[in-house]
Amino acid sequence: MSTRHSIRCRPGTAYVFLLGTALIVTAAGFAAVEASMSEVANHRLRAAADEARLLAQTGLEVAMARIAGDPSWATSLGAGGTIVSNEAVGRGTITVVVTDPVDSDPAVGDFDPFLLRSSATVGSAVRIAEVELQRRWTPLPATQTAVHAAGGVTFNNGTGITADRAVSSNTGASATSASIGAPVEVVTSASGSMYSGGLVEGVPAKTMPAGVIAQYAALATTITRGSLSAGNINRRLLSPAVNPYNASLNALGIYVIDLGNNDMEIKSSRIFGTLVIRNAGIVKLKEGLVWEPAFVGLPSLLVEGQLWIEGNTDNLIEGMVGRNLNPASTPYKGASNSVPADTYPSRLEGLFYATGPITVKQPRPALTGTLVSGAGVLFEDAYSVTYDTRVEQWPAPGFRTGPEYVMTPGSWKRIVP
């Protein structure tokens, strides 16, 4: 009886114990697997993040290649300014967006900086790189002089010129009984001995602008010669907001007149803009003339033909003209009013270019800027040129090369979203 009792009471504890042990070992195994998987996942995530960081830089490089290879890139961006859209590279994808911090439109503003924001995704890792770039234009060397001629420069009979930049020629110069205070640079040689401002012979020829008349004419608003008074501009204000010859305005202040090989005088007027004169005989800039471009980075005058400067010392007097020349729509140096009571010093500012010869017949209006001739320049009287550094700092289209792109110092950023 006692034996039966002991058999009946055997509890099977070893079996339970072993099953328990197996359960614990299994759980530990799963935990180890999970930990290992987690470690591997972390490795992968870190690797993906590192790769995404490199790809974000790659995005900037690809965007830059497209910008450099397409002069009209700014007008052909995708939606939201996208220049690289979700393109696959290696294991990831890149997207680059261009934004303009000045006016929100990368296509507007030749001198506006722009922001490249490159976003790279590898797996679940996202990395962003951002940089601001500036456009840098290189002015044609011809516009970095006070006066430049593709042909010869001639100083005649007791006249002279003063300038704070060189008077230069892509050929040579000659002086006859003249006093020349400006430095003179020529490609070949100079005759005469009155170069008190210094003479350098054998300089490299300077590249001349090409096709600028047609380039600007295409942007201009037409004024017919018949609408002018006797074919001249006299006692008028011309600006982006004021066109006294017809109802059409040009937001850039660029107007074109075809002279049909006739001559033209421009005097006693204020021009706040760019004038393109086609098929000109001789365009004569006379007294009482106040002229500057409406925008920095545009020329003042482009003549397809000859240009003469032959004004006397008269200033521009509103009372004499009988008009107010600085209305609210076209302030003069920031000042405007509604009465014709102002007097302005007669002065030319900016870049003045002629495809034909330029002749200085009289010493007015004085110039703050640059004279460029596609032929020769003849000085028959004294003349003074003060170079305007804005001409080279913000060179006008057609008078520049580029752009090159430079990084705004300190703008490089890496962003972890």
Added chain:
Amino acid sequence: MIRRRAFSMIEATMSIVLLSGVFLASAEVVRMVGLSRAIGEERARALAVGQDLLQEIAVLPLGTHPVAVALDNTPVSRAAFATVYEYSGLVDSPPRSRDGAALDGYSGWTRRITITTLNPETLARSLGPGTGVAQVLVEVSRGNRVASRMSIIRTSSWDAVRFDARAFQSALTFTNPPVSTPPELP
């Protein structure tokens, strides 16, 4: 005679079988964990040594597209390399630092660089002359097994920006234009 039941024998046998199964499974798990860890570690090391080379290349200018690419150049030192294209076809085995010193613990490893000229618009391979855009692929292998592949794209356009930026930064001659500048003109 009292008949004894063999329950404890069966129980012991079952327990041994169960335990054997559990320990066999555990051993397999441990092996797999070890393998996974080794692969992960190998991959991490491969990525590290690959990225190290990519970063070395990323700071160099692209250079000119070579007429013929050397497929088995194994220089001791890359210190004289001045452009990205000079790395084309490089087989670095065992991996060495830029000055030629072998990296510790990488015996049996190899880094291979392939440089492919790309079309800048499509990023597809370009068979023509240099486009100024190139993909740099670094493949890291241990023995015959490829442990990682990674690539970047380098462009001469970016070089112009970066290297010009240095001169720009030192000269500091550029300032923003004044009040009015014209819109972009064609």
